[in-house]
Amino acid sequence: MSSLSDAAPERRLPDSADVVIVGSGPAGAAYARILSETSPAARIVMIEVGPIVSDPPGSHVKNIADNAERARAQRASEGPRPQDDAASTNTMDDYASDAARLWRPGTYLLASGYRQPGEDGLPAAAFSSNVGGMAAHWTGACPRPGQSERIDFVPDLDELLDEGERLLGVSATALADAPLADEVQARLARGFDADRPADRHVQTMPLAVHRTAEGNLVWSGADVVFGEETRANPLFTLVPEALGRRVIVEDGVVRGIDVEDRRSGEIHRLTSPVVVVAADSLRTPQLLFASGVTPPALGRYLNDQPQIVHAVRLRDVEDAPTGSTADSAITAQSGVSWVPFTDDYPYHGQVMQLDASPVPLEGDVIPGSIVGLGWFCAKDLQESDRVEFSPDDVDEYGMPAMRIHYTLTERDHRTLADAAEAIIAAGELLGDPVGGDPITFPPGASLHYQGTVRMGEVDDGTSVCDPHGEVWGTRGLFVAGNGVIPTATACNPTLTGVALAVAGARRIARTLDALTSK
Template identity: 45%
Template sequence: MDVLIVGSGPAGSMYARTIGELTPHARILMVEAGPSVPGIRGDHTQNMTDDERSAVQLLTQGPDAGLQRDAALIDIAEGLDPSLEFRQTILPGLHFVDSQPALRPGDVGLPAASMSTGVGGMGIHWGASTPRPHQSERIPFIPRAEMDAALLHAEDVLGVTKQTPPGRGLPGRIYAAMAAEFDGPGLTPVGFMPNAIRWEGGRLTFSGTGTILGDIEKTVPGFELRPETLCRRVLVDDDGVAVGAQLRDLSSGEVYTVRAARVIVCADGLRTPQVLFASGIRPDALGHYLNEHYQMASFVQLSDEFDPARFDRDPTRLGNVLIPFSDARPMQGGVMALAGSPYALPLGADAAASRLGIVAWYAAKDIRFEDAVVFSDTETDHYGMPKMTIQYSRTERDLMTIAQMRENSLRSAALIGTLNEQPTLAAGGSSLHYQGTVRMGAFDDGNSVCDAQLKVWGIENLYLGGNGVIPTATAANPTLTMLALAWRAATEVATSLADEFSSAAHAAR
């Protein structure tokens, strides 16, 4: 095997597509612990009927596959604050990392940390928001022009739709209100949220993992996607070279070995470090610097000025107003009328025509080594992998940021209407954006796991992907950045493979 990719989500799919396009004769095996799902491979669940979506969501719940459950779970683990702030919620199609987390004194944990296990990974469920990173969200050791080119490529692959201010209709009116309040010197200007959603065949179509994979099955004869296959560990020889992986067929229980010239682990921000830990690859930074966005979301009763009935609606323009991250305001806000939402929301048939609006804010975490996902040498999870425990707390800086986020939630809501409830901090883990656990770095100084091309320090031919490689504190949705980084790394992998193929062909003459 030329390339083994662990994980069938967006990052793994970007690797597979890029390597396949540049070296179409490569033999590429992609393994996924979860099952195949019905319908078009990698299709986004928002493109499905309600019944189809429910069936797929039940399949990707990992240990809870097939289990019907409420959308919100109110069981509170011992020691957790029973307020709404710490109430555990879980989205359809996901399963908890730990539904009853034990906390150390002073920790707040990530009690809502969850993941999807199925072909396509989170890429068949994601919200499709694709903002670019701004100011200190950007990775300082990647040249700006190089990263911009990678971000543009990721936008092209996803089919991102962008809207230019000032907009029209109700979104334009909301934009004007937010820009007047939140624009200022040194701040990233207010605009509209780019989305991987397009108008196609008379309806809005969401880009799922299949959009990223493209036509690889047709163009790369050596590509195989193998579901229900767990990577137990990466195999590294005595010279420090990754040479393959030990896999387990979850249907039959068979354990077998696959040899590969390149191994790429894109299991997600929590399971990628788990695979490395299980493989005995344990640099000091592994699992550490864990961070996710703080999140607040509130419903707003729109005032008469913003009544959707007063405006003509253009369904091809989504109109989610974006208040981007800035260093002086380390958070990102989103404001939109529910009448303009493209999502199939479980809020009743009349929700899209209502006078409800949504105000949602993400804030950046104060990144610290102490915040981590740690793994056990003795206990295992449902899949027989090292059990993970999340250690996570808030600093004084975090508390100040959260207070500022609450203030901005109130400010933005007051501009368009009246809050239905006070802004409440979502349970830790709710954003589903787990970053930093296998972070990239400019130097092998013990503070990172991989280099700028996502190759693991000290291990040849082992690459990583996913949100976990992002080293900066961010509030922007990370999918676009993660795909841009995967494309950069995949291009290097493909180039090195092509050189080896060429050398082998020359030697055979």
């Protein structure tokens, strides 16, 4: 992978490209990969505001075996306000915390503007700034959307999801043989499967993970999405520590982007007929706003997934054989199970083993017998749920400051109450509760933000982009990531976001081919 990361301090950014990609998470990486495969003559430049924290660039920090090295990678991902060295590096620490502003290693919270008077806000709204984005720190869950979660005006959605699974390296079998997995799923199935269609039965969670020959688990990050096709592409350049400040648009046509070199502070103009903004669901609309591209739906229909968590100790299970003992790998004893969303059951459940109990327990604990239950709810979508940007105030990167408007509706509160009953019922099927009653996480804790640059079938003012991710009325400007998802989802959105990025990359490839064939 061509990179300017190790260049001298006076490094010079490229002057031009055929495609510029802003953001190096899974969606941005999907654009780079598909274009590398289908348009090998295209010059691609990817900019990322954060540093390279892992090798290969974009790989999951959980794959870093050394605890101290992993901690350094997490701290380097925490943007302008990294935690001190004493902060936890274990994403399962405080799993069932009831903190008002829940924080996870490798991320940093929105400093201000996260709640307005009389509203719920997103007090746990968080970001990562590093090559690979949040995918350097995620759980790897890649379920497919079902029923009303699906986007009905994308006719080839299943084929796109297939391609997304290929790029992410998704497996439904990597943890399926965990010694306690069958028992966990059988117990859940007795309570949930009776009225469900077959594809919505309790099942193993598809995960972006694979096993090494030694049996260790390796978690996919953006590095897997990049693939060797991108790394070996001599016309692909990754520029870390570079901030997209303004997309240059003239007469409704993209001309390039102004980039700040975060090392020198200099602003560099990079000319390009195509710019893809894949900077997450809050920073993507921020860059469009800073660029004067402000369609009516920009920042609106903000969608976080209300989340409830619980923990139980499996009852009546035997001690299972020991799995992988690598520092950075989970020991696969009870695996990860999935209770899918349905329209009649508007939440998505995942049951995953915890490396340790969230509360002290007396006596010996069978490995894998402490499981965490996380239930994500489909949000009642509202145009008024939005992120706004200040024309005057700036954030820590000098970009327009964010102000979140976000409110849980009466329907959301009913859904949360029902989800609390459902997660208790699931826990009773499995074992005995630990740590007390289920906890409702503060809004924003899901990290599954969507909708702020949503796609639509037609340009009617309720969407930002078309079904291929191209912004309405702005030729050559594409948006990507979870923010383009227009439906109310409860399932983890990364697979869907990557699938939709594939459609956008294919559209760009056709455009570039047409230009070069003339």
